[in-house]
Amino acid sequence: MGLHLYCVTPAAYVPRDVAGLDGSPVRAVLVDGLAVWVSEQEAPARASIEGAQQHHAVVEAAMQMVTPVPLRFGQWLADEEAVHVRAAARAVDWTTQLEALDGTAEYTVRILDPGAESPARDVREGAAGSGRAYLEALAARRAAREQRFAGGSTVAAAIEAALAGYVVRTRVDPLATTHGLATVAFLVRRDDAAGFTSALDRATAAHAGLHFLTSGPWPPWSFAT
């Protein structure tokens, strides 16, 4: 019987009446001033929607008390001793992260261009049995994606500038869907939430023709390492 890992908090914050994967009770393993939130699982968890939601819910429970360092789904260790060893090796780093993340939350903005014409999903269609045509189609698709991301990055930078003062950190990633330009994660002080969301609405309204899917507040998934 091993341990599924959820997140890390300062040792003063431990789970109370929190249920994890398959309803297993969540508890804390204390290491070097940190609490590693775990629950008993026979084997490393396999990805499912239900499992993802249960894992996320535990991290949200931590978020009610303090901003945690979220751990990716699937972290599993054989026993508490292994948790001690691994956590001790990361203790300084995680302590530093917790201090930097204290009092913050993440907001996600997905930037889409409904008018974007995406390259064919199946590159083989345009190739018509020609090797060169296939490679050129691959190259074209990659170029189109890079161009999309360049455009998305520009918009993200403009929005970040408009939000100056509210944003602690920003992370921009490509969004490789049919209409996707970029995914932006903003780290915001929780106290600034109202001001941030108003400023975000104004900032995105300035980009007519683009669609913005915003969500939050979330635990700082994109800013945890």
Add this chain to the structure above:
Amino acid sequence: MNDERSHLPVQRELSLTEVVSHVLDRGAVISGDVMISVAGIDLVYLGLQVVLTSVETARERGQRLTADPYE
């Protein structure tokens, strides 16, 4: 793709998408010995981890593979 999701209103679908993206693609990882369980079989790949980590890192760097002998 799970067919049930096609009937979710966009807001709920967005929320579910974000939850799944967060827990699978983000968050901190504990590197070290990797215990991969596939179909109930525990597989420990250390050499494979090095390979996979290199590929993953290369993908994150915009797919710029460093070891290209023809550059």
Add this chain to the structure above:
Amino acid sequence: MNERRAAAEEFELIAADLRELAPALPERIEANAEDVEAGLAKLVLTLIEVVRQVLEHQAVRRMEGGGLSDEDVERLGLALLRLQERLEEIKVAFGLEGEELNIDLGPLGRLL
């Protein structure tokens, strides 16, 4: 009325993007749904898919780098095209047709 229809269409567009974004996950893991052979096949095929994508990327870079003859470009492209077609056939043979190849490797994240 037109505006509402346009908004609904746009929503459907966005929802389609969202569906593309998340992986094809089962609702929940059934305890007795283990199929060892398919599980291993999926792992092997996913690893091959990773290598295939790396090879395609390298091939494009070499073509764009200008160091390949026309004949080389054609042969390379055809080989990769055949590889992709062959992998699709193998997927079908293992009942993985249409399924998104991806493996959750815990600490390594998702492979693709």
